[in-house]
Amino acid sequence: MSAALQYFEENLPHRPYHTDDLAFGLRISGKGRALLARYIQQNQPHAQFWLVFDVDREGAAIDWSDRNAPAPNITVKNPVNGHAHLLYA
Numbered sequence: 001m002s003a004a005l006q007y008f009e010e011n012l013p014h015r016p017y018h019t020d021d022l023a024f025g026l027r028i029s030g031k032g033r034a035l036l037a038r039y040i041q042q043n044q045p046h047a048q049f050w051l052v053f054d055v056d057r058e059g060a061a062i063d064w065s066d067r068n069a070p071a072p073n074i075t076v077k078n079p080v081n082g083h084a085h086l087l088y089a
Contacts, residue, residue: 004073016041060084
């Protein structure tokens with residue numbers, strides 16, 4: 001596991017909100033179960049560890065480079081449409 005992913009997991013809330021389908025609402029479970037979900041609460045209620053940017057355009061995974069922004073710690077790319085979430089610690 002990369003250092004960034006390890007940091008992500010270590011700083012999750014103890015019982016984060018998560019879901020596989022937003023239409024069915026959110027659940028609260030332990031980290032182990034929540035990490036398997038499609039959507040997960042990344043910041044704790046009392047502390048902000050991550051800034052997450054949702055970039056909705058093709059090529060979003062490298063969009064930061066085109067804009068001379070710093071590289072994100074984690075990039076999550078949608079393989080279907082090329083959109084991405086850029087996470088900064």
